[in-house]
Amino acid sequence: MEHRRLGESGPEVSRLGLGTTSFMGIFGRRDPEDCLNTLLYGLDQGVNFVDTAPSYGDGLAEEMVGRALRGRRDAFVVSTKAGCYTPERFDFSPARIRDGLETSLRRLGTDHVDVLLAHDIEFGDPDRVIGEVLPLLEQLRAEGKARAVGVSGLKLSALTTAVRAARLDVVLSYCRYGPHDRSLAPAARDWAARGTGTVLGSPAAMGLLTPKGPPSWHPASAALKDAARRAARLCAEAGTDLAFLAMQFAFAQDDLACVLTGTGTEAHLDENLRAMTTPPDPELLARITALFDEVAENTWTNEGENASWDQRTAAAR
Numbered sequence: 001m002e003h004r005r006l007g008e009s010g011p012e013v014s015r016l017g018l019g020t021t022s023f024m025g026i027f028g029r030r031d032p033e034d035c036l037n038t039l040l041y042g043l044d045q046g047v048n049f050v051d052t053a054p055s056y057g058d059g060l061a062e063e064m065v066g067r068a069l070r071g072r073r074d075a076f077v078v079s080t081k082a083g084c085y086t087p088e089r090f091d092f093s094p095a096r097i098r099d100g101l102e103t104s105l106r107r108l109g110t111d112h113v114d115v116l117l118a119h120d121i122e123f124g125d126p127d128r129v130i131g132e133v134l135p136l137l138e139q140l141r142a143e144g145k146a147r148a149v150g151v152s153g154l155k156l157s158a159l160t161t162a163v164r165a166a167r168l169d170v171v172l173s174y175c176r177y178g179p180h181d182r183s184l185a186p187a188a189r190d191w192a193a194r195g196t197g198t199v200l201g202s203p204a205a206m207g208l209l210t211p212k213g214p215p216s217w218h219p220a221s222a223a224l225k226d227a228a229r230r231a232a233r234l235c236a237e238a239g240t241d242l243a244f245l246a247m248q249f250a251f252a253q254d255d256l257a258c259v260l261t262g263t264g265t266e267a268h269l270d271e272n273l274r275a276m277t278t279p280p281d282p283e284l285l286a287r288i289t290a291l292f293d294e295v296a297e298n299t300w301t302n303e304g305e306n307a308s309w310d311q312r313t314a315a316a317r
Contacts, residue, residue: 001016001045003048010170011147013257014047017051020039020053020056020262022035022263023061023064024057035263042263048076049079050068051115054100054104055119065078069110073109076114079116081119082100094136097118097136114146114148115169116140117172121133122302138167149170151163152201154173154176154302155301155302156176163191171196174202174206179285185253188253199256200260210232211243219303221295223295231288231292240281247276
């Protein structure tokens with residue numbers, strides 16, 4: 001399997017990585033043991049990058065990753081996060097980040113993580129994130145608690161502000177690099193020029209780009225959901241499905257170091273492994289992207305994000 005380095009000095013990771021949001025249950029209840037078995041299966045297929053967080057299942061995901069890596073920790077690149085410890089509850093205070101990291105390390109069964117990310121930074125106060133959190137991440141890297149550090153989130157302007165404020169190895173963003181929305185592309189190029197690698201989470205846009213369609217809570221507009229339904233029908237008529245095409249699209253992007261897939265089932269993982277080695281049909285992809293280009297709003301914002309990021313970003317321009 002192809003590997004790429006995260007930024008200029010981060011670890012080398014497989015092009016396909018394993019995400020663990022399936023342990024949260026937000027995409028439907030799954031047996032944790034089934035998720036664990038799929039995680040183990042992926043590691044056996046040559047995937048070496050696993051991304052998790054303390055808020056995924058209130059620590060369950062980290063515990064399961066720790067079980068999966070037992071006895072072979074050094075063969076894999078483990079990423080976890082700081083700043084969010086239960087779903088949608090954020091605490092970016094330095095003391096809580098240090099304490100939370102120690103708890104994460106105990107769950108993971110290791111004395112360090114390979115990647116530590118400030119989790120969904122748009123929910124934090126920008127002055128605290130820039131002035132306290134990012135320097136702390138760099139300090140934790142210097143202490144050996146993390147080999148590489150970075151930020152995660154949906155709000156691209158907040159992520160770019162962070163990259164410009166500190167020496168970060170990696171940014172993990174999600175949902176914004178697919179046939180429906182390519183707004184992550186220029187940001188990823190800008191980050192790469194500064195020595196920061198990009199990991200894409202949720203290439204199927206939290207279920208939007210699937211034959212079944214998004215869950216009821218999905219924040220996309222009605223127009224975007226309608227375009228996704230039409231795109232799914234076009235893919236079905238062409239003998240494929242929209243989620244597979246979205247994965248193919250993501251793997252075709254050279255400015256992405258790694259693309260994450262969920263750990264729901266082995267069959268789902270096999271499909272994503274196949275997408276990694278099968279280029280998208282250019283004619284079908286052109287039809288699908290043209291369909292989404294007709295939608296005025298092809299992205300969304302996170303409800304509850306800190307609006308002062310906009311002022312901070314504008315002042316930095």
